[in-house]
Amino acid sequence: MTIALDQVTTIFLSIALLVLGTYLVKKVGFLNKFCIPAPVVGGLLFAIVATIVKSLGWLEFTLDTSLQGIFMLTFFTTIGLGASFKLVKLGGKLLVIYWLACGFLALAQNTIGVSMAYLFNLHPLIGMMAGAVSMEGGHGAATAFGQTIEDLGVNSALSIGVAAATFGLVAGGLIGGPVVKYLVSKYNLKSTETEDVVDVNPIESEKPIQTNTFFLQLLLITFCMALGTYLGGLFSTATGIVLPGYVGAMFVAVIVRNIVDKVNPKIVDMQSIGLVGDITLGIFLSMALMSIKLWEVADLALPLLVIVFVQVIFIVLFGIFVLFRLLGKNYDAAVMVAGFTGHGLGATPNAMANMAAVTERFGPSKKAYLVVPIVGAFLIDVFAMPIIITTINLFQ
Secondary structure, eight states, rough: EOOOOOOHHHHHHHHHHHHHHHHHHHHOOHHHTTTOOOHHHHHHHHHHHHHHHTTTTEEEEEEEEEEEEOOOOOHHHHHHOOTTHHHHHHHHHHHHHHHHHHHHHHHHHHHHHHHHHTTTTOHHHHHTTTTTTTTSSSHHHHHHHHHHHHHTTTTTTHHHHHHHHHHHHHHHHHHHHHHHHHHHHTTTTOOOSSSOOOOOSHHHSOOOOOOHHHHHHHHHHHHHHHHHHHHHHHHHHOOOOOOHHHHHHHHHHHHHHHHHHHTTOOOOHHHHHHHHHHHHHHHHHHHHHTOOGGGGGGGGHHHHHHHHHHHHHHHHIIIIIHHHHHHHHEEEEEEEEHHHHHHHHHOOOHHHHHHHHHHHOOOOOHHHHHHHHHIIIHHHHHHHHHHHHHHHHHHO
8 A cells, every 4th residue: 555645745744743853852861962853853753664664565655755855955055144254253263273174074074985885895975975974964964965866876875874964963972072071181171261151152142033034034045046056057067067956055155145244244134044944954854854765774784884983983083183282282172172073973963062061061161162153053064065066076
């Protein structure tokens, strides 16, 4: 028996699973502790159930996910509109060093993933899906690029990326604390601040969202989406280089944001743009995860775990022996290493959770709370996306 869900019902189901995932994250300690995203929980739960009933020969679901692309495109455009280079000046030298380290990490993670794929006799792009795409990029990038790579004929790329991102998310939440504890003990580090850390957020404090302001943000978002996909298509046609539409839209959004900032910094309202980004990310992730075919990745479980394990070892060694020293070899540097391991393997919420646990025990670090969220939430993709695109075109 097959149940076919149309476009509207598929969207309803994806939102229902998102709400269910939000409830489970609040109620289940493990999910909450490791900052597992709600759409990942709900979507994977449905995928597991769908796999079981299909394997038993009872039922099979077919979903109309044709609107997934528009949600994905919108989300990446909001990320681009958040990348104001005024934030770089705000963070100073430490932010630039941290940002460059994130760019190097993306390159190293892709190198590790592709190399390990050759070792296991897998397609190199399968290895890349367990590299920067899923580690530094998280579930959002894994879902987006997974679909792109499957369209190039590499089967199971999406499922591999989602699985790797989930493993990385858990690992990123597990290792941040122990790494900082080692650094604090070895170098006898102490916080030089006495006041409690206030979350430094480059977004304005929350205020009621006005309809006119919201529609102005939608105008900016849809303009960047339209122009970015058009220019991306022209670029791909002229060069033969694969450039997904959402990447073009994101980089146009970066340019537009920084031009608008020079004209009138008050035009961009990050509260409205953040709301649009959160909604579209949740729906597109939930829709993507509920439609993955888990039975396709069973044979790749061992290679995937090995690749992720090597990624974890690398980021720990890089954080302790390289980044810690580059950032000043002090307590602030140690806290930033905790954040680096969190979003370098998972997502910015992981980074913030790692730093919160560290600062609660060892003392505050306002510099870390300024640098890590700005890079992790807004700036990281400026380096990561070109590296991922280049890797895809080298090995397609």
